[in-house]
Amino acid sequence: MAGADSGPALVEPVPGAPAARASVDGETALVVADYHAGIEVGLRYERGVELESNADLRRIRLVGLLDRVDPDRLVVLGDLGHRIGDAGDREADELATLLTAVLDRVPVTIVRGNHDAGFDPDEFGQSGRHPLAITEPAGTRLGRVGFLHGHTWPARAVVESDILCVGHEHPAVRLEDEVGGGRKERAWLRGPLRPEPFADHLGVAADDLDWRNPAVVVFPAFNDRSGGTWVNVEGQGFLSPFLPDALVADAVDAYLLDGTRLGPYRTV
Template sequence: MHLHFIESGPALLVEQDRRVLVVADLHMGIESGLERHGVHIASRSAVRIARVVACIEEMKPDLLLLLGDVKHNVPVTSRQEYRELPGTLATLRERVPLAVVPGNHDGGIGRFLEPGELLPPGGAVIDGVGYLHGHTRPDPELFGRLIILGHHHPVVSLVDAVGCAARARPAYLYSGLDAGCEVETPPGGNRTRLLFIPAFNEFAGGIDVGRLSESGLGPLSRCIERETAEVFLADGTYVGSPATLSPAGGG
C-alpha cells in the first residue's frame, strides 16, 4: 500500500489494488451556516470543487471517496445546498466514479446520490483498507486493518523556541490503538491502525492534535496512543507526536 499526501487539498491518495482519492469534510454549504451566525461570506463552492477537480486531474484516481460531511447544515438541508450539491456532485462523478461514507452532517445526502454511491454509516472496507467518517462506532469488519477517518479536523500549531506559534495548519495523525481502548477483537489478531485526515474545507476549523484524544468527538479519538502516534503536515512532512506537540496549557 502507498499513501500519497496531496498538500493542495488537503487530500490523500491510497494506492493499492485501485487508486482511491480520499477527500474528507467538504462541508458544502458552510457559507449559509456562517451567515446564520452573522458572518457573511460569498459562496466558495465553485473554488472548492475546482480544488477537488485539480486533485483528480493530478492523481488520476479510479475512485473518489468523500469521507463524510459532504454537506454542512444540520438537521436540515439549506437552500444553498439544494442549489449547489446536484451540480457539484455531477462535476465530480463525470470525471471519476464516486462513493460517499456519510457523516453526521449528511442527513438526506442520499437524495443527491446515484444508486450504489452511498456507503454504510459504520464505514466500509475498500481494497483491504477501512474508511469511516468517525462520528460512529466502526463496523467490526474495519478492525484489524488501517482505518482512515475524517470528522476530527486535525490541525497542528508549530511553536518555536521562544513560544511563538504559527497559524494552525492541517495535519494527519497516525496511531495504533491504545491498549486500554475497548474494541472488538480483530479477526486473526491483526493490528488496527488509525489515520485521522484533515478537513478539505478551508473554513471548517480544527482540533489541535495535542488535544484530539481528549476531544470526545468520536469513539476512536479516545483510542489514540499519544506517546507513539505520529503527526504529519499536509505535504507529508513528519513533525512529531501529539505528546511533544501539545499546545501550551493542553493535556
C-alpha cells in the same frame, strides 16, 4: 490475532493537499474528508459570520486533484455537506454542481457522516456517467482499507482492516514562533491502534478479532473554513467516541500538509 503489515503504500497523502491516495482492490481511490459544502450559510446562521461563498474554489480544488491523481474512484469520509438534516437551496445547488462535475469523471463513495443525515443519494445519483453510493455511518471496507467518518464506532469489518481512514476530527496543530506568535495548521495524524476499545464495544474478546495491527490515518478537513481539534493544545478533546482511547498515543505522529513530520502529536 492475525498481524499484517499496514504498509505505507496502502494510503499515502497527496503532497500539499488535504487528500490521500488509497490502494483498494487494484484500484486507486482519491480520499478526502469533511468537504462541508455550503459552510458559509451554516456559519451565517451558527455564528453570525458573513463570508463570500467559496463553492467554486472548493470544486476547482477537488477536480484539480482528480486531474493530478487520476484515480479510479473518489471516497469522501463523511460531511460532504455542512447542514445537519436537509440541505438548504444554496448547499443543494453546490452539491449538485460538484457531483455533476465529479460523477462525470469517477464513481463516488460517501461514508455517511453526522452532517450527512439528510443526504439522499437518489437526489444526486443521476448527476453524471458514474454511480454514487453512500454507506452506513459505521463505515465500509474496500480491499484492505477501512473508511469511516468517525462520529460513530466502526463496524467489525472496518476494524479488521489493515489501515483505517477517519475524518470528523479536522485535526490541526498550533505552531509558535520564536517571539510567541502562533498560527494554526491543518494536520494529519497517523499511527497504531489498540484492539481493546473496539473489542469492548463489539462485545468480543480482543483475541477474537482478526486484528491486523492497523494504522489509523486521521484526515485533515478538505474545507479550510471549518474548525477542528487542536491536537497539541491542552484542554482540546477529540470528537470521536474511540479517540484518543484507541490510539497508541506516544506512537501517533502529526504531519503538516507539506509532509513535514512533527513527531508525536501530544508533544508538538
